[in-house]
Amino acid sequence: MIHEEISLYPLSDSNKGDTVLRIDNITDKVLYQEALVQSEKMLSIGGLAAGMAHEINNPLAGIMQTAEVMSKRLTDTELPANRKAAEQSGVDLDNFTRYLEYRGIPRMLKAIAEGGQRASSIIQNMLSFSRVDHDPYSTHDPVEMLEEILELASADFNLKKHFDFKAIGIVRQYSSNLPPVPCSKSQIQQVILNLLKNGAEAMCEKDSPAIPPCFILRIWSDEMRLYIEIEDNGPGLNSEEKKHIFDPFFTTKPVGSGTGLGLSVSYFIITENHKGTFDVRSGPGEGACFTIGLPLHN
Ligand SMILES: Nc1ncnc2c1ncn2[C@@H]1O[C@H](COP(=O)(O)OP(=O)(O)OP(=O)(O)O)[C@@H](O)[C@H]1O
Ligand SMILES: [Mg+2]
Incomplete structure (x- = not known):
């Protein structure tokens, strides 16, 4: 637009x-x-x-x-x-x-x-x-960081019986020779976990999805930033939802199952604590794609 x-x-x-x-x-x-x-x-x-x-x-x-x-x-x-x-x-x-x-x-x-x-x-x-911030900033291998939390997510979600995380396809598109990224690992992993949880919940929302649920995970970098992208093929967001998803307490989930804080906390962690960028691309029926950009230099 x-x-x-x-x-x-x-x-x-x-x-x-x-x-x-x-x-x-x-x-x-x-x-x-x-x-x-x-x-x-x-x-x-x-x-x-x-x-x-x-x-x-x-x-x-x-x-x-x-x-x-x-x-x-x-x-x-x-x-x-x-x-x-x-x-x-x-x-x-x-x-x-x-x-x-x-x-x-x-x-x-x-x-x-x-x-x-x-x-x-x-x-x-x-x-x-x-x-x-109790978790000191140091440099981390982005692939390791993402893979670690992915494993934790699948164990956690299956444990809580929210949905079968293992039934969700995962496509990895990682660039080679990625630089280590300065960040607070626990905070970035918290953000990624929020995005995985949202994506999984959105994809499993449809009773019997016509296409099998699938995440595409991308990592790449340019001179300035390292990018981590999490795309799902769920129902996506309409323009009204897109306007409010980063607002604290905005949720479309039933009372008791979502607090509406996941994305606002994530937004804060990325843009305030890490001075990075946090973007979403989505349309109704088009899935949702969240991109985190983390500065590579202070
Ligand atoms: N991948 C996605 N696909 C479709 N809708 C999404 C996606 N991610 C977030 N949303 C929408 O944005 C809203 C806000 O997400 P957010 O993570 O902030 O809160 P929540 O998931 O509802 O609650 P909580 O994170 O506390 O469990 C969700 O209720 C949902 O409507
Ligand atoms: Mg959430």
Whole structure:
């Protein structure tokens, strides 16, 4: 898409009413402005999210730990301390357990633990917005970095039974003689994992995809940057989705399964922490292609 600005004004030294029609191609300006808005949005959310996450983290840990202890004390009939307390207070543990089950207490305790887990994973994501970096930057072999996380992804996804990652085809298109890239390995791997997870989820969303799901992974470099690209052949993004995918909490997934933080955290890691570029190419039905550009020199 190109953007044009059209202006009309009268020709000053003409008395015949001649008019000048001027058309400027302002595509670069528009794209630059969009990038600027995105980057400012991320900066403000960055500070806020990191601060909030720190504040919420401690009470949340307290809630989860207390719920776990409560669960143990209420439901573990084998625990000597529980048996002793029941004896001292004249409570029949078997009857008590039945009562708890009638009232759905174990299920409620499980719900607290699950809700806590979910809140905690959101907090962890929000903490990634903070600039404090515990993983020092050093140079890494990009192929090794990608292959390592790919292996982890397939183990992780299969383990959690989200989908069969091994059923997804993987085509590797790596240039030869790639330079080592200065970066924080754990952060870049977190970004790649987010992209793989999104792609896999998108491709497996269709009930029985007409074409088998497949990733194309590319790595290449130029003088300035090393590029890592992850393309999928899923349903792709419409223009509205494309506009918002980097916004924090934007998700099209059902409540409980997506936080909408994956891509915004990734965007922040690449553009703010690494001063790199993060682009997406996609159209409805065309799959999605995410390109990370990491600077090779400071
Ligand atoms: N490869 C893709 N193909 C199609 N849609 C995508 C793709 N990647 C992201 N999206 C869309 O962008 C949205 C935002 O993605 P993001 O990773 O930020 O959050 P999420 O995946 O919904 O939640 P989370 O990452 O926390 O599990 C997704 O809900 C999805 O609609
Ligand atoms: Mg995601």
